[in-house]
Each structure stands twice: as structure tokens, then as C-alpha cells.
Amino acid sequence: MTQAPATEDVLKGLMLLALDGDEAAYRHLLKALGKVLAGYYGRRLTGGAAADVDDLVQETLLAVHARRATYDRARPFTAWFFSIARYKLIDHLRGPGGRARLQVELDETLDSGFSEAALSARLDVERLLDTLPERQRQLIRDVRLEGQSIADTAARTGQSESAVKVGVHRALKALADTLRGET
Incomplete structure (x- = not known):
């Protein structure tokens, strides 16, 4: 397999396979997750914590392996994965001297191109989109989230450009x- 970037789609596809x-x-998948975890833990642990990072990566990969049957195929993989990673980090920080090793960098993103905040926001958007009828949901995804033009969306859906604009509105x-909070 060639090295693909560690995105939600790639990681979820590998997990499903x-x-x-x-x-x-x-x-x-385990190799890609190891790289993501090394960056994730490396940014959160300071000082001479390289050995701690390696230990956390291994512990988390073992936890992913042990809990893989609990993964819900309908849910985003990275949300499931990062919840395991976060709990492993918390457990580690609760140990002796753990708090002194913590360095929280809220504005940094993961090396693989996404952050926990972005993932959380994406989950919120998906939950919100689930309140719409399928046709409107797809128009919002195509035009507003994926950046397709009105003309391209109209051609793909068989609607007029005016109908797409009205549907998005x-x-x-x-x-x-x-x-x-209105219905």
C-alpha cells in the first residue's frame, strides 16, 4: 500500500477493511495511527518525555486493537480513536509527576491535517445536517461544505440553478x- 495522508476518510476506510x-x-492503519499518536502526544508532553510518548503510542495502539470490535461503523473513526488516545493521556498524566509533563497547545493541529477541534466541529455540523431532509442536506454539503458551484450542482442533480439556490437558501x-430552537 502507498502512504496516504491520515485523514478521516483514509483512516476509516482502513479500519473498515x-x-x-x-x-x-x-x-x-496501525502504522498511520502510530504516526498520528506520536505527534499528538509529542505536543502534549514536554521535556524528556520521548520515552513517555513511545509508551503512550504503544499503549494506545494496544487499546485500539483490544477495543476494535466496539467501533461503530456508522460513526467517524477519528472521534472513536481520539477518545481512546485522550483517555490514555489522562491516565498517564494522573501518574507520578504527570501534570508537570503536560503542555497543552490549543491552537496546534495534528500533523495529518486535522485537529480535535475541527473534528468536533465537523461532528456538530453533521448532527445539525441530520435535521434536514436528504435533498437539502446534500445541497448544503455540495455547495457550502465542498465548495461546488451552483451550476455544477444543478447539472449533477438535474435541477435548475435557481432551484439549487432556493434549496440552499x-x-x-x-x-x-x-x-x-425554533421548529
């Missing part, structure tokens, strides 16, 4: 109403 018995995909209004 691994759950279906693909050993090569599982090895590739109504979907955004429905989302705003939902956020305000």
Missing part, C-alpha cells in the same frame, strides 16, 4: 431556525 479481515489494511434558513 481491517474489521472485514484485511490484514494488510490493519498493518497500514431554505436549508440554511432551516438550520438557523434549528440553532435558534
